Amino acid sequence: MNLPTNILVPVDFSDYSEYALDYALGLAAKLGAKVNLVNVIGVPAMGVPELGVAISASLIDDLVKSNQAALDKLVEPRRKQANIDQVLLRTGDARDVILQACEELGIDLVIMGTHGRRGFSRALLGSVAEMVVRTAPCPVLTIRPPKSRK
Numbered sequence: 481m482n483l484p485t486n487i488l489v490p491v492d493f494s495d496y497s498e499y500a501l502d503y504a505l506g507l508a509a510k511l512g513a514k515v516n517l518v519n520v521i522g523v524p525a526m527g528v529p530e531l532g533v534a535i536s537a538s539l540i541d542d543l544v545k546s547n548q549a550a551l552d553k554l555v556e557p558r559r560k561q562a563n564i565d566q567v568l569l570r571t572g573d574a575r576d577v578i579l580q581a582c583e584e585l586g587i588d589l590v591i592m593g594t595h596g597r598r599g600f601s602r603a604l605l606g607s608v609a610e611m612v613v614r615t616a617p618c619p620v621l622t623i624r625p626p627k628s629r630k
Contacts, residue, residue: 484589484619485513486565490578490608492519493550496593499625501558504591508562513589516566517555518581519547520574544569575611582617590620 489504491497501517508515521543548569555567566585570577582590594609613620 482588483511483513485511486585486587487513487515487589487591488578488581488585488587489515489517490520490574490590490592490612491517491551491554492574492593493554494593494595495625496595496623498554500591500593500623501554503623505558505562505564507591512563514563514565516568516581516585516587517551517564518568518570518578519551520577521547521569521571522574523571540571544571574608575615578608578612579615579617588618590616590618592620592622594622594624 484507487504487508489497489501491501501515504515507513521540523540523543551567551569555564558564568581570581578590578592581587590612592609592612609620609622613622
């Protein structure tokens with residue numbers, strides 16, 4: 481059995497994904513592995529027809545800037561904990577983007593939260609973690625934070 485050397489952590493800025501990131505960094509530090517992050521801006525091809533919302537290029541640009549700032553804020557204080565390699569910001573379907581990142585980066589372990597954001601976003605995306613567990617090309621470790629962190 482080979483221990484993981486290249487870990488991917490999908491982050492959506494929920495408590496679940498932040499806890500998964502901290503767990504991944506602790507594990508990576510012990511294993512000498514590198515950690516990669518991916519954040520996905522879920523942008524359906526034609527907006528959100530159910531709501532009659534068209535997604536404009538300027539809205540996408542604003543989301544990219546906002547998410548990039550949030551990623552920087554999340555990552556920078558953690559860089560000393562372990563080797564953080566790629567920090568990706570992508571648009572599309574989170575399930576597809578996570579699997580693409582696994583292939584692109586040669587990931588050998590995905591560590592992700594059991595749940596993401598709640599409410600409307602979650603209803604649109606479905607269970608991303610469940611789909612990744614079923615279809616990822618490598619092992620997937622799902623992390624649930626202690627009750628006090630929810």
